[in-house]
Amino acid sequence: MKPRVGILACRSASGEQGGAERFFVGLRDALLDAGAAAEIVEIDSNESDFGQIRQSYLRFYDLNLDEFDGVISAKAPSYVVRHRNHVCYLMHTMRVFYDMFESTFPKPTTEVIGQRRLIHALDTAALQRPQQVFAIGKEVVERLHRFNGLDATVMRHPTSLRGLHEGSFRYLFLPGRLHRWKRTDLAIKAMRFVTAPVELVIAGTGEDEEQFRRLAAEDSRIRFTGRVSDEALVELYANALAVIFTPQNEDLGLVALEAFQSGKPVVTCTDSGEPARIVEDRRSGFVCRPDPAHIGACIEQLAYGSADVAEMGRTGRAAIASISWDNVATVLSGALGFQSQERRHAP
Amino acid sequence: MDRTDTASANSPKLDLDEMMERIRAEVAERKRQAGEASPTNGLDVSNTVPDVMARVLTARELLALPVAEFVRASYIALLGREPQPDEFTILRDRLLVGHVGRMRVLREFRTSREGRARGLHVEGLTREFVWDRICWSPPAKFGRLAGRVAKDFWRLPRNIRQFIARVEALERRAAEAGLAIKAIHSNRAADRQTAAAHTSQVQSELGQLRGRTDAINRTLSDRARAIEGSAARTKADINAQIAEIHTSLIDHWRNIVDYKLRAEALLVSASPESATAASGPATARTEKAHLLDPLYLSFEDRYRGTRADIKQRQSIFVPLVETCVRATGEAPVVDLGCGRGEWLEVLAESGIAAQGYDMNRIAVEECRKRGLDARLGEAIEALAALPDNSCSVVTGFHIIEHLPFEVLVALIDHALRVLRPGGAVVLETPNPANVIVAAERFYFDPTHRNPLPSELTAYLLKSRGFGGIEVLPLHPVEWESRQDYVDPMLAYLQDKLFGPQDYGVVGRKGA
Numbered sequence: 133m134k135p136r137v138g139i140l141a142c143r144s145a146s147g148e149q150g151g152a153e154r155f156f157v158g159l160r161d162a163l164l165d166a167g168a169a170a171e172i173v174e175i176d177s178n179e180s181d182f183g184q185i186r187q188s189y190l191r192f193y194d195l196n197l198d199e200f201d202g203v204i205s206a207k208a209p210s211y212v213v214r215h216r217n218h219v220c221y222l223m224h225t226m227r228v229f230y231d232m233f234e235s236t237f238p239k240p241t242t243e244v245i246g247q248r249r250l251i252h253a254l255d256t257a258a259l260q261r262p263q264q265v266f267a268i269g270k271e272v273v274e275r276l277h278r279f280n281g282l283d284a285t286v287m288r289h290p291t292s293l294r295g296l297h298e299g300s301f302r303y304l305f306l307p308g309r310l311h312r313w314k315r316t317d318l319a320i321k322a323m324r325f326v327t328a329p330v331e332l333v334i335a336g337t338g339e340d341e342e343q344f345r346r347l348a349a350e351d352s353r354i355r356f357t358g359r360v361s362d363e364a365l366v367e368l369y370a371n372a373l374a375v376i377f378t379p380q381n382e383d384l385g386l387v388a389l390e391a392f393q394s395g396k397p398v399v400t401c402t403d404s405g406e407p408a409r410i411v412e413d414r415r416s417g418f419v420c421r422p423d424p425a426h427i428g429a430c431i432e433q434l435a436y437g438s439a440d441v442a443e444m445g446r447t448g449r450a451a452i453a454s455i456s457w458d459n460v461a462t463v464l465s466g467a468l469g470f471q472s473q474e475r476r477h478a479p
Numbered sequence: 480m481d482r483t484d485t486a487s488a489n490s491p492k493l494d495l496d497e498m499m500e501r502i503r504a505e506v507a508e509r510k511r512q513a514g515e516a517s518p519t520n521g522l523d524v525s526n527t528v529p530d531v532m533a534r535v536l537t538a539r540e541l542l543a544l545p546v547a548e549f550v551r552a553s554y555i556a557l558l559g560r561e562p563q564p565d566e567f568t569i570l571r572d573r574l575l576v577g578h579v580g581r582m583r584v585l586r587e588f589r590t591s592r593e594g595r596a597r598g599l600h601v602e603g604l605t606r607e608f609v610w611d612r613i614c615w616s617p618p619a620k621f622g623r624l625a626g627r628v629a630k631d632f633w634r635l636p637r638n639i640r641q642f643i644a645r646v647e648a649l650e651r652r653a654a655e656a657g658l659a660i661k662a663i664h665s666n667r668a669a670d671r672q673t674a675a676a677h678t679s680q681v682q683s684e685l686g687q688l689r690g691r692t693d694a695i696n697r698t699l700s701d702r703a704r705a706i707e708g709s710a711a712r713t714k715a716d717i718n719a720q721i722a723e724i725h726t727s728l729i730d731h732w733r734n735i736v737d738y739k740l741r742a743e744a745l746l747v748s749a750s751p752e753s754a755t756a757a758s759g760p761a762t763a764r765t766e767k768a769h770l771l772d773p774l775y776l777s778f779e780d781r782y783r784g785t786r787a788d789i790k791q792r793q794s795i796f797v798p799l800v801e802t803c804v805r806a807t808g809e810a811p812v813v814d815l816g817c818g819r820g821e822w823l824e825v826l827a828e829s830g831i832a833a834q835g836y837d838m839n840r841i842a843v844e845e846c847r848k849r850g851l852d853a854r855l856g857e858a859i860e861a862l863a864a865l866p867d868n869s870c871s872v873v874t875g876f877h878i879i880e881h882l883p884f885e886v887l888v889a890l891i892d893h894a895l896r897v898l899r900p901g902g903a904v905v906l907e908t909p910n911p912a913n914v915i916v917a918a919e920r921f922y923f924d925p926t927h928r929n930p931l932p933s934e935l936t937a938y939l940l941k942s943r944g945f946g947g948i949e950v951l952p953l954h955p956v957e958w959e960s961r962q963d964y965v966d967p968m969l970a971y972l973q974d975k976l977f978g979p980q981d982y983g984v985v986g987r988k989g990a
Contacts, residue, residue, distance in 0.1 A: 183506075183509055186502050186505060186506055187506055189499070189502060190499065190502055190503055190506055193499045212495065212499070239645075250498075253498065254495070254498055254499075257494065257495035257498065258495055261495070423663070423666070425666070425667070425670065426666075429670075
């Protein structure tokens with residue numbers, strides 16, 4: 133009899149599809165491979181205002197998942213769920229009330245400060261209940277410790293994007309949501325310090341797309357592809373010279389992992405969070421100051437061949453070799469008290 | 480699992496369930512308020528508030544109901560009936576927009592005729608009416624106003640504190656930004672310095688490269704010049720050697736001719752017929768006269784100039800000769816002292832019949848070898864042998880300076896005699912007006928006698944009967960420093976030193 137495992141997913145009100153959705157699919161497939169009857173339980177989660185946030189917390193709290201033998205939560209606020217066998221594999225809490233609070237509310241009202249206090253209290257209380265708390269990266273663990281005084285175990289997971297491979301080395305590639313937290317503008321500005329005739333290909337869409345397009349309008353080397361299919365994304369990775377990924381306090385940085393899996397060096401920033409921990413400066417890429425001039429200088433080294441891009445990509449690939457869905461599924465099954473001996477496929 | 484003690488200090492230790500229940504209450508309250516604010520919610524009366532009908536409510540309960548329920552419940556409680564649909568809508572909307580208050584609605588219902596007639600009791604309603612009156616009495620109004628002012632007054636220090644704190648925060652941020660800007664500037668400066676260092680290094684390397692390139696170019700051009708120079712020298716050497724060989728060949732040839740002629744002369748004198756004429760001594764004298772013939776020709780070869788030069792110089796007389804030939808009915812030209820036959824050749828090339836005379840046997844042989852009509856003979860004897868009026872032109876290039884004066888005069892006389900009317904005599908000789916010629920060059924030829932000034936020659940021709948006398952200064956020195964001097968002395972000296980080295984005299988025989 134296979135244990136039934138429910139993976140709690142948050143269905144975003146805006147219908148935005150991103151890395152999180154891929155994560156749930158990847159986790160389910162890995163658990164299925166590990167011999168569990170895993171399924172994704174999608175519940176609406178709306179963060180558009182605080183009233184909605186309160187309701188979202190309540191919705192997960194009131195959820196009855198007794199039919200499942202085990203439950204895995206990941207995103208805020210799904211971890212408030214009440215279940216006898218609950219493990220949290222934490223992606224992130226609501227970051228506007230944590231590390232992004234100051235930048236989101238430069239002049240916080242007493243009301244918002246009260247809201248933050250409530251969210252911190254809720255999360256702190258809720259995250260003490262699961263059997264065990266894992267986190268997708270060191271960044272998340274450190275934040276949890278700093279704000280909530282809680283400990284968690286780091287367990288990175290790989291991308292669920294399939295077919296990543298190494299092709300030629302042609303252009304700089306920047307995939308992902310076009311949002312100010314991803315700091316796409318930093319890469320665009322860095323191109324002003326790049327003399328090499330190298331193209332910067334930006335894939336994806338997002339709320340700040342217009343602004344980024346305006347910023348890049350003067351540079352004919354910068355190209356926006358808009359939303360691309362998974363197959364096209366894999367090809368874009370395959371033929372990149374290097375991947376530019378300069379977000380602010382990124383939790384996991386799947387982009388860096390995907391780049392390494394495609395054998396590409398990664399240019400990231402010291403304050404980019406997890407990518408800055410994954411990338412080894414000057415060995416598997418560059419970890420720059422968040423300064424367009426410095427990033428531009430690193431790009432020059434890559435473009436003019438004074439840095440061996442292929443060798444850097446190989447170093448990166450070797451560094452992430454141990455990160456696998458297999459490992460994630462085994463650890464989570466173990467934490468839920470299931471043995472993962474039934475394998476559908478050979479590893 | 481005991482992590483409670485590590486929980487964050489800034490959040491109160493609260494139980495999750497307790498917090499969630501509080502949130503549940505808040506959410507419910509929000510929903511209730513939202514329902515009150517939304518007119519559409521009020522229409523479906525029977526579904527939302529079923530218990531309005533179930534029992535009679537107290538005044539307090541009545542006032543706490545959502546607006547739609549309040550309207551219905553009020554009708555039921557005070558008038559004992561459901562509201563008509565339009566009554567319901569009008570009253571609900573008036574309440575929603577705030578035209579009337581709930582207390583006023585209840586008071587109107589109670590005091591209305593219908594209400595008084597029904598006389599229904601609502602628990603606590605009278606107490607609510609009394610309390611409402613007290614609340615809206617002037618002292619109560621004042622009290623509320625005073626209360627608000629006092630509240631704001633007590634808040635004042637906190638507001639000031641908050642304001643100061645914000646200003647301080649802003650100042651801190653400004654200072655941080657200043658530091659960041661400074662850091663950026665210093666980074667920029669460092670980058671610029673590095674760039675400048677790189678640039679100057681590249682420039683100096685470029686300079687070195689340019690220097691090296693220049694050196695290589697110099698070496699290459701030096702070598703090219705050296706090769707060109709040595710090639711030119713080699714060519715000049717070869718040319719000189721060829722000229723030398725050519726000269727010696729000609730000399731050998733002339734010696735051979737000389738020996739041949741002498742051998743023939745000796746054979747003739749040794750023959751029995753000539754032996755009787757006792758011509759032995761005469762032959763010997765003649766042979767002695769020709770002893771220096773090869774030497775003289777070699778001398779001429781070396782100093783007179785090349786054959787092409789001489790032909791080019793003499794060709795200026797061709798138009799004059801052509802005129803005379805036509806004027807004399809195609810009579811031949813006679814050239815005295817024809818030498819190597821340059822002039823005869825010029826005339827032949829111009830299609831003019833001519834015969835030359837020279838006393839040098841070898842020269843005559845050379846002319847004949849070129850197919851020219853040259854004859855052995857002294858100028859004066861040859862001329863004397865010609866019949867009267869038989870020639871168009873008599874020419875003598877560089878012969879008169881070799882002749883004794885009386886022979887010269889005789890030559891002029893014979894020339895006049897043999898020429899047809901319209902014919903002319905042309906004589907060319909070194910020009911002693913050029914002091915270099917007069918003092919030095921004239922004596923290069925050991926057989927020259929006296930320099931003849933052009934005035935003298937012209938005078939001789941005129942005095943012996945020629946007319947139309949013309950003196951032509953010829954062959955000025957090719958001197959590259961020649962200038963048009965304004966100073967008369969310099970101009971005179973330049974002419975005396977570098978002026979014409981020869982002159983020609985033309986004398987015409989009148990009709």
